[in-house]
Amino acid sequence: MKVLNLQCVRQQHSFEGWFASEDDFQDQLARGVLECPLCGAQEIQKLPSAPRLNLGAAREREATPPDAMPAHPPASMTDMFAPADPAYQATVLRALRELVARTEDVGERFAQEARRIHYGETAHRNIRGRASAREAMELLEEGIEVMPLPAAAGDTLQ
Incomplete structure (x- = not known):
């Protein structure tokens, strides 16, 4: 899963987009199926983003029971599914399955x-x-x- 920082050109609303790959993003952009979740604009641009390295997650995971939620929720959707925290991922997936x-x-x-x-x-x-x-x-x-x-x-x- 690739999470990209996006922005509508018209009003410069920033938002995240989740894609299977860079090619998937480019394909959706070319077909005009992407739109700003705030204003509906379809002219979207990709913003620069930096990779997130969570080097302290391994130590936190050792101290946290597998079924416990972290004390501090993720700052963004990107962080929520960060591969550095599989216990949190499992908890979120269980919650989504229950909701479904x-x-x-x-x-x-x-x-x-x-x-x-x-x-x-x-x-x-x-x-x-x-x-x-x-x-x-x-x-x-x-x-x-x-x-x-x-x-x-x-x-x-x-």
Whole structure:
């Protein structure tokens, strides 16, 4: 997994993107499927980034029971899945699997179903699915709480 620091050219919003490889990033960029999660702009640029070396993680791991969460959560999504801390990775994956097991996948209908639940048109239930950045922002503006998940959460964790 390659995590890149990205920015929309229009408003210079910075965000992270997760890709299988550099080629995957370049392919998505060329096809125009990348968009800023804040404003929906599709003109995206890659920012310079430095590799993260966590040389003290081995000592921390020895003192931490395998099922314990770290005292300090990661500073970024990049840190959350840093290979230097497999115990934390395992904990996050267990939590994501539990979330997937307790939610209904409504796929591309996520925004519509979230509104129907919020406005009482259908019974309350926990759902997950896919929404564009613009749809997510509109839901938040309506007071409907949404939370982004890693793209693979609904596909590979079940």
